[in-house]
Amino acid sequence: MKTSEAAPLRARAEIDLAALRANVRALRAHAPGAQLMAVVKADAYGHGALPCARAALAAGARWLGTATPEEALALRAAGIPGRIMCWLWTPGGPWREAVEADLDLGVSGLWALREVTAAARAAGVPARVQLKADTGLGRNGCSPADWPELVAEALRAEAAGLLRITGLWSHLACADEPGHPSVVPQLARFREMVGYAEERGVRPEVRHIANSPAALTLPDSHFDLVRTGIAMYGLSPSPELGAPADFGLRPVMTLAASLALVKHVPGGHGVSYGHHYVTPGDTTLGLVPLGYADGIPRHASGAGPVLVGGKWRTVAGRVAMDQFVVDLGGDEPPVGSEAVLFGPGDRGEPTAEDWAQAAGTIAYEIVTRIGTRVPRVHVNVNAEREA
Incomplete structure (x- = not known):
């Protein structure tokens, strides 16, 4: 690796991986009962995905998260082992490559479930699938009205040996705003949608909804895993929640x-x-x-x-x-x-x-x-x- 002395003189973004590792350890302490996913999408929020992924894993992160499958496949191609999840898919995406790379694939609708199932059949390898519920963010994720159909079709594909439902998950809309009235209803809706899936036979490895602000301030949201992005890089998810130092974090x-x-x-x-x-x-x-x-x-x-x-x-x-x-x-x-x-x-x-x-x-x-x-x-x- 280059050192700061070897950097070009015009400009540089120095990335302190010791600070990143310390941040991961601090975040694990904030959510001691949950596994930690280090989110390294968008080139690790501009910090360099591959070095940051390695540093996060060295500090105890159990999962890596990306937005696009291309980001996840690049990590796998670079030799990064273990669990890597990606969730931002469009029709015709690299489903088969992702299945063969043993990635965990976020699925928010029937079209995606059908494409990943077809890819798994072609690859001859069961896909890892995590079903995403829209509990109130109104962005990606399956709406409550469509959840029964998505769960039923996923269970049929699982019974056929085409996939394993490895996770149930969602995303909070306003966890960075202390006391926002949407948080409690979102958590309640998540529990309901998870409960529905589990009652019908889904046995997820992980259930997760907490992002950085929730990991830092909402213990009830931690479930089995927390997904930490901005906080891992030593920045506060919201000035209203506190400065980085208030959470034991250091900008990277x-x-x-x-x-x-x-x-x-x-x-x-x-x-x-x-x-x-x-x-x-x-x-x-x-x-x-x-x-x-x-x-x-x-x-x-x-x-x-x-x-x-x-x-x-x-x-x-x-x-x-x-x-x-x-x-x-x-x-x-x-x-x-x-x-x-x-x-x-x-x-x-x-x-x-x-x-x-x-x-x-x-x-x-x-x-x-x-x-x-x-x-x-x-x-x-x-x-x-x-x-």
């Missing part, structure tokens, strides 16, 4: 760049497209070689915070495709000095949550959108010296 990604230019300008000088920022007096400007093509939110123009030379600076004017400017207030750091956009906050740098607030979005989007031009530099890869 630090995004930094090297100043590409430092120059003097007079007062009244327009900065970046549209001159939405004009210097109030003689000053120095620093050029940060990251832009919206790298995932820096254009919505954070004039607001995004950056640590340069031990001081917080703010994006001056508009974020452009490849670069943005900060007003250094007359300070003169040398070209090549580090500009830290976000990290754990240990050095006084902004966090991903600070950028989320500046852009009017959530921290999930800030880390996930960092583009492929920014290399991921994974540090603390080995866990031998950890407790």
